[in-house]
Amino acid sequence: MSTLDWTVLSVYLVCIVSFGYWVGRGNRKVDDFFLAGRSMPWWAVGLSVMATQISAITLIGTTSQAYNDGMRFLVVYFALPFAMVILCMTLVPFFYRAKVTTAYEYLEQRFDLKTRTLMSLLFLLQRGMAMGVTLYAPSLVLSTLFGLSEPLTILVMGGSTMLYVMKGGNKAVIWTDVVQMGVVWTGIFSCFFMAVHNLPEHVSFRGALAIAQTAGRLNATNLDTSLETPYTLWSGLIGGLFLMLSYFGCDQSQVQRYLSGSSLMQSRLSLLFNAFFKVPMQFIIVLTGVLVFVFFNFQEPPALFNSAARAQFAALDSPEKTAAEAQYKAAFETRRSAALDLGIARSAASEQTYQAAQADFAKARTNVATVYKAATHTESYNDVNYIFLHYVLTQIPHGLIGLIIAVIFAAAMSALSGELNSLATTTMIDFVRRYRGVGTEERDMFLSRMFTVLWGMFACLVAMQAGKLGSAIEVVNRFGSYFYGSILGVFMLAVLTKKASGTGVTLALFVGMASVALVATFTKVHFLWWNVVGSVAVFVVGYGLSLVFPQAAKPSAAATP
Amino acid sequence: MSQADENSDSGAVPLFGTWRNIYTAVVVVIVLMIGFVYAFSRFPY
Numbered sequence: 001m002s003t004l005d006w007t008v009l010s011v012y013l014v015c016i017v018s019f020g021y022w023v024g025r026g027n028r029k030v031d032d033f034f035l036a037g038r039s040m041p042w043w044a045v046g047l048s049v050m051a052t053q054i055s056a057i058t059l060i061g062t063t064s065q066a067y068n069d070g071m072r073f074l075v076v077y078f079a080l081p082f083a084m085v086i087l088c089m090t091l092v093p094f095f096y097r098a099k100v101t102t103a104y105e106y107l108e109q110r111f112d113l114k115t116r117t118l119m120s121l122l123f124l125l126q127r128g129m130a131m132g133v134t135l136y137a138p139s140l141v142l143s144t145l146f147g148l149s150e151p152l153t154i155l156v157m158g159g160s161t162m163l164y165v166m167k168g169g170n171k172a173v174i175w176t177d178v179v180q181m182g183v184v185w186t187g188i189f190s191c192f193f194m195a196v197h198n199l200p201e202h203v204s205f206r207g208a209l210a211i212a213q214t215a216g217r218l219n220a221t222n223l224d225t226s227l228e229t230p231y232t233l234w235s236g237l238i239g240g241l242f243l244m245l246s247y248f249g250c251d252q253s254q255v256q257r258y259l260s261g262s263s264l265m266q267s268r269l270s271l272l273f274n275a276f277f278k279v280p281m282q283f284i285i286v287l288t289g290v291l292v293f294v295f296f297n298f299q300e301p302p303a304l305f306n307s308a309a310r311a312q313f314a315a316l317d318s319p320e321k322t323a324a325e326a327q328y329k330a331a332f333e334t335r336r337s338a339a340l341d342l343g344i345a346r347s348a349a350s351e352q353t354y355q356a357a358q359a360d361f362a363k364a365r366t367n368v369a370t371v372y373k374a375a376t377h378t379e380s381y382n383d384v385n386y387i388f389l390h391y392v393l394t395q396i397p398h399g400l401i402g403l404i405i406a407v408i409f410a411a412a413m414s415a416l417s418g419e420l421n422s423l424a425t426t427t428m429i430d431f432v433r434r435y436r437g438v439g440t441e442e443r444d445m446f447l448s449r450m451f452t453v454l455w456g457m458f459a460c461l462v463a464m465q466a467g468k469l470g471s472a473i474e475v476v477n478r479f480g481s482y483f484y485g486s487i488l489g490v491f492m493l494a495v496l497t498k499k500a501s502g503t504g505v506t507l508a509l510f511v512g513m514a515s516v517a518l519v520a521t522f523t524k525v526h527f528l529w530w531n532v533v534g535s536v537a538v539f540v541v542g543y544g545l546s547l548v549f550p551q552a553a554k555p556s557a558a559a560t561p
Numbered sequence: 562m563s564q565a566d567e568n569s570d571s572g573a574v575p576l577f578g579t580w581r582n583i584y585t586a587v588v589v590v591i592v593l594m595i596g597f598v599y600a601f602s603r604f605p606y
């Protein structure tokens with residue numbers, strides 16, 4: 001990065017923290033801190049909902065995944081608009097009528113205290129650990145690429161976010177998210193246009209798409225009906241629907257954003273804003289990754305995108321390394337020539353030649369990784385998160401590089417700020433205020449800020465230890481997938497049935513999670529279907545158990561269907 | 562528009578008039594979008 005890039009990044013960081021601090025200066029009451037005084041316009045809340053969902057690793061990971069696997073990941077978002085409509089018609093009005101601050105507060109009105117406490121605890125546990133990963137993943141990539149200290153990167157991202165969330169609460173989160181989404185969109189469109197602009201002179205946009213299609217990178221709609229095939233249209237539409245319903249309807253980090261709307265209408269419009277714009281936005285992101293793939297057909301990409309691994313590989317002195325390098329270079333040249341033929345004039349013969357060359361190139365790349373792993377005694381090597389940033393650092397003009405890195409920071413900070421604010425809110429509302437009573441505004445504001453700081457420190461600590469935890473991170477992510485569907489099952493019982501009881505749904509929650517664990521352990525069913533398994537198991541078992549253990553106290557009228 | 566209207570299901574919705582219209586618009590747009598992505602990924606470039 002040049003001085004200009006560092007200046008752009010530094011200006012961005014100073015401006016966003018100052019803006020967050022300034023915009024949240026009027027907070028006097030706890031309701032201002034948690035729900036921005038329920039005064040936010042729909043478009044700001046809509047952008048904030050979008051920003052909270054896009055983490056840095058979503059951005060750099062999705063583009064890089066498109067480079068490796070094509071556009072198939074896009075199907076995950078197809079169900080989002082349907083989920084938004086369903087939520088606007090069901091859960092959101094219930095939350096409004098029940099006048100709640102957290103989604104779990106509603107569960108006490110509908111069921112009982114133990115259901116509320118259990119669900120809040122699950123949220124704190126899962127989201128707290130996930131927040132560490134939100135912070136760790138981009139920090140690892142950025143520190144590797146720039147040779148920076150990993151703890152320093154974590155502290156800059158985590159510390160600066162903590163600072164403005166602590167001062168400004170939800171209002172600061174939402175208004176900084178609006179700015180951050182502006183930065184993210186500018187960055188995404190810049191990358192897209194640069195990817196088109198960087199195509200070779202003889203290759204048109206149509207030719208580039210022909211290359212991508214022949215390489216299987218435009219595979220966005222797989223109609224395979226097997227439950228084991230990843231990212232089919234059906235798993236995206238059905239499994240994705242349950243996932244999106246759970247994430248946007250039952251996860252406090254999202255619920256808190258749209259409960260900040262000044263009315264039910266504003267909250268609904270904020271969700272429908274996402275319903276209209278999310279899929280086109282993701283389409284542009286994955287297409288950018290595909291165009292980067294096409295670009296690297298004409299310019300030799302490194303066999304190892306992780307710069308630290310590449311340096312280690314370069315330092316090796318063995319005949320295997322020399323042979324692997326020679327094979328890689330030869331395979332690239334063959335593929336480049338085949339891609340040029342295909343990009344200029346597509347024919348059945350040029351397609352076949354390209355497919356064979358692409359297969360050889362993929363084998364040569366794998367061979368380099370195998371030699372690297374054997375020589376350095378590395379168990380596994382995965383450089384998927386480094387691909388897009390390597391492209392940015394080597395192919396994008398200076399100044400714009402700083403902007404793209406600012407985009408990565410913006411995405412990380414917007415996701416982190418929403419999570420931080422929701423964790424502090426749940427701790428305060430579902431535990432402190434519920435069990436110790438409502439205090440004075442001053443005391444509760446002080447405690448809310450303190451919990452923001454404590455959760456921020458927790459996130460930084462988890463992020464700093466994440467490298468050592470290794471597979472524990474995978475366990476955390478897997479754990480999240482285990483209970484997303486089951487949590488949705490609890491809320492489905494709450495809003496769709498009159499007979500569901502607290503004891504019934506609490507017991508069913510464990511049955512749901514166990515069902516998902518069994519499916520995940522003993523079958524190869526793709527994870528998107530786990531959400532359906534969890535929801536259906538909880539709904540059916542919970543309804544049955546509720547008939548055996550009926551509700552003792554009558555629920556609040558506003559909370560019942 | 563009053564706060565009561567904004568919190569009810571029958572209040573006027575900006576641009577689309579009613580909630581039913583906006584929900585229908587969302588569903589139509591996403592179905593068209595899926596159709597576009599399907600055609601985009603299969604078109605013989």
